Amino acid sequence: MASNEIMTLNMGPQHPSTHGVLRLVVELDGEVIQKITPHIGYLHRGVEKLSEHRTFHQTLPLTDRLDYLAPMSNNLGYVLAVEKLLDIEIPERAQVVRVIMNELTRLKSHLVWIACHALDIGAMTVFIYAFREREKVMELYEMISGARMTSNYFRVGGLSKDLPVGFEQKVQEILDTFPGHLDTYEGLLTKNTIWLQRTVGNGVISAEDAIDYGITGPALRGSGVDWDLRRDNPYSGYENYDFKVPVGENCDTFDRYKVRLVEMRESLKIVDQAMKRLKPGPILADAPQVCYPPKESVYNSIEGLIHHFKIASEGFPVPEGEVYQGVEAPKGELGYYIVSDGGTRPYRMRIRPPSFVNLGAIEKMAKGSMLADLVAIIGTLDIVLGEIDR
Amino acid sequence: MAENNRAVVKLKERFADSVLDCKEFRGEVTVTVKKERILEVLKCLRDDLRYNFLTDVTAVDYLGQTPRFMVVYNLYSIPNKDRIRVKAPVTENDCSIDSATALWNSADWLERETFDLMGINFTNHPNLVRILMTDDWVGHPLRKDYPLQGPDREPYKGRLS
Numbered sequence: 001m002a003s004n005e006i007m008t009l010n011m012g013p014q015h016p017s018t019h020g021v022l023r024l025v026v027e028l029d030g031e032v033i034q035k036i037t038p039h040i041g042y043l044h045r046g047v048e049k050l051s052e053h054r055t056f057h058q059t060l061p062l063t064d065r066l067d068y069l070a071p072m073s074n075n076l077g078y079v080l081a082v083e084k085l086l087d088i089e090i091p092e093r094a095q096v097v098r099v100i101m102n103e104l105t106r107l108k109s110h111l112v113w114i115a116c117h118a119l120d121i122g123a124m125t126v127f128i129y130a131f132r133e134r135e136k137v138m139e140l141y142e143m144i145s146g147a148r149m150t151s152n153y154f155r156v157g158g159l160s161k162d163l164p165v166g167f168e169q170k171v172q173e174i175l176d177t178f179p180g181h182l183d184t185y186e187g188l189l190t191k192n193t194i195w196l197q198r199t200v201g202n203g204v205i206s207a208e209d210a211i212d213y214g215i216t217g218p219a220l221r222g223s224g225v226d227w228d229l230r231r232d233n234p235y236s237g238y239e240n241y242d243f244k245v246p247v248g249e250n251c252d253t254f255d256r257y258k259v260r261l262v263e264m265r266e267s268l269k270i271v272d273q274a275m276k277r278l279k280p281g282p283i284l285a286d287a288p289q290v291c292y293p294p295k296e297s298v299y300n301s302i303e304g305l306i307h308h309f310k311i312a313s314e315g316f317p318v319p320e321g322e323v324y325q326g327v328e329a330p331k332g333e334l335g336y337y338i339v340s341d342g343g344t345r346p347y348r349m350r351i352r353p354p355s356f357v358n359l360g361a362i363e364k365m366a367k368g369s370m371l372a373d374l375v376a377i378i379g380t381l382d383i384v385l386g387e388i389d390r
Numbered sequence: 391m392a393e394n395n396r397a398v399v400k401l402k403e404r405f406a407d408s409v410l411d412c413k414e415f416r417g418e419v420t421v422t423v424k425k426e427r428i429l430e431v432l433k434c435l436r437d438d439l440r441y442n443f444l445t446d447v448t449a450v451d452y453l454g455q456t457p458r459f460m461v462v463y464n465l466y467s468i469p470n471k472d473r474i475r476v477k478a479p480v481t482e483n484d485c486s487i488d489s490a491t492a493l494w495n496s497a498d499w500l501e502r503e504t505f506d507l508m509g510i511n512f513t514n515h516p517n518l519v520r521i522l523m524t525d526d527w528v529g530h531p532l533r534k535d536y537p538l539q540g541p542d543r544e545p546y547k548g549r550l551s
Contacts, residue, residue, distance in 0.1 A: 041522035214496025
C-alpha cells in the first residue's frame with residue numbers, strides 16, 4: 001500500500017465529541033491531519049430573518065436559543081443593543097441583577113465546557129461532578145424565570161420581574177460551595193498525567209494568528225492577548241467591579257483550560273461584589289413607551305390594560321439608526337448589530353456569534369496533529385452549534 | 391463628533407474622493423466609502439490606525455433604494471479599545487466587492503455567510519461557497535424580497551378556524 005495515501009474520514013454530525021451537529025470531513029495521512037472541512041448549518045433556524053418579522057420584545061426569546069448554554073448572555077447583548085438605540089437609562093438594581101445572572105451564566109457555561117472537554121479526553125468523573133453542580137445554577141434559573149434553559153428573564157428596559165424570596169440565600173450557597181468544587185476539578189485534572197499529555201502543546205495558535213482568525217474570549221486570552229470586553233469596554237456597570245483577567249502564555253489547550261478555571265473563580269468574585277451592591281429599587285427604566293406596565297395596573301385600570309395591549313401587539317418604535325453592541329459572552333465576543341428604520345421591528349439584526357468565528361480557526365489549530373487531538377481541540381474551542389448555525 | 395475622530399480625519403485626508411459619508415450615532419463612528427477602494431481603506435485602518443481586529447462582516451439589504459446593498463465591516467482596535475464601522479454600497483446589478491480575506495483570515499467564513507444569506511459576491515475569495523444553507527439551495531434568504539416562509543410555500547394567513 002502506498003505510504004502517501006490520503007484517507008478522507010467523516011466525523012459527525014452525530015458524533016458525541018462534536019458537541020452537537022458539527023460535521024467535519026478530515027483528510028488524514030496516516031493519523032496526521034492534513035485538511036479539515038467543517039460543514040455547518042444543520043441547526044440553522046433563520047433567527048436573523050425571523051427577527052425582521054417580530055417586534056423588539058418578540059425577538060428577545062429567539063436570542064435564548066442561540067447559545068442555549070448561556071441564554072442570559074445572549075439576552076444581555078440584545079437588550080443592551082436595543083437600549084442603546086433607544087438611548088434609555090437602566091436602573092441600578094436591574095444592572096446589578098444582570099451582572100449577577102451573567103456571571104452565574106458564565107459559570108454554568110464553563111461547567112458544561114469542563115465537563116464535556118474532560119469527558120472527551122477520558123475523565124468521566126469531572127463530567128458527572130460538573131453536571132451535578134451545574135444543577136445548582138439551573139435551579140436558580142428556574143427560580144427566577146420559571147425555565148431552566150430558555151430563561152428570557154431580561155427585558156428591554158430592565159428585568160421581566162423582581163427577584164424571588166430566597167434568591168440571596170441560594171446565591172450565597174453557590175458562593176460558599178463553588179470554590180471547593182473548583183478545587184476538586186483542579187485536583188482531578190491539573191496534575192493528572194493523562195490530562196497533561198492530552199492538553200499541553202495541543203492546538204497551539206499564536207497571538208497574531210488568533211487575532212487574524214478573529215478568535216475571542218478565553219481562547220484568545222489563552223494565547224496571551226489581554227483583552228476582555230467587560231474591563232475594556234464596560235457595559236451594564238462592569239466598571240464598578242474588581243476582577244482579574246487571566247491570560248495564558250503557551251497558547252495551548254492547557255493554558256486555555258487554566259484561563260477558564262480562573263475565569264470561573266473571578267466570576268464568583270464579581271457575583272459576591274454584586275450581591276453587596278444589590279439594593280431595593282425599580283427594576284424597569286422610566287420609559288413607559290417601551291416597558292410593560294406593572295401587572296396591578298394592567299388588571300385594575302383600563303389605561304394600564306390599553307398600555308399593555310399596545311406594547312404587546314404593536315411593539316414600540318425605535319429611533320432610526322444602527323448600533324453594534326458587543327458583550328463578553330462565555331465563549332467570546334457576542335455582538336448584535338441592529339439597524340432600525342424607525343419602526344417597531346428590527347430592519348436588520350445581525351448576530352456576531354463567537355463560536356462561529358472561533359470554529360473558523362479549527363484547521364489552523366489542528367493541521368499536523370493527530371486525529372485524537374482534534375477531539376481535544378473541539379473541546380477547547382467550546383463551541384455551541386445553536387449559536388454557530390443560528 | 392465624527393469629524394474629529396482621528397481615523398475619520400486620516401481617511402478623509404488619504405481617500406478624499408472615496409469617503410462618501412461619515413456619521414456618529416450613539417458614540418459609534420460609521421464611515422461609508424466607495425467599494426472600489428474598500429481594501430485600501432481597510433488596510434489603512436489595520437496598519438496605520440491599529441484597527442487590527444475584524445469583528446464582523448455583514449450586509450444590509452435596502453430594497454427599493456439604489457444602491458441596494460450595504461456591506462458592513464465592524465473593526466476593533468485591541469490596543470486602543472475602540473470600534474469603527476466601515477460601510478460600502480453595492481448595487482444589485484454589480485453585486486460584488488473585493489474580499490477582505492487578503493487582510494484577515496477571519497473574513498473567510500464571515501464573507502461566506504454574507505454570500506450565502508445575502509448574495510454578495512466577494513471577488514478573490516479563496517472558497518466562496520454556501521456555509522449555512524445546503525449547496526443546492528436557490529436564493530439568498532436574508533434578502534428582503536425572499537419570503538419568510540420560503541419561496542415555494544403559500545404565505546401564512548392565520549388560523550383557518
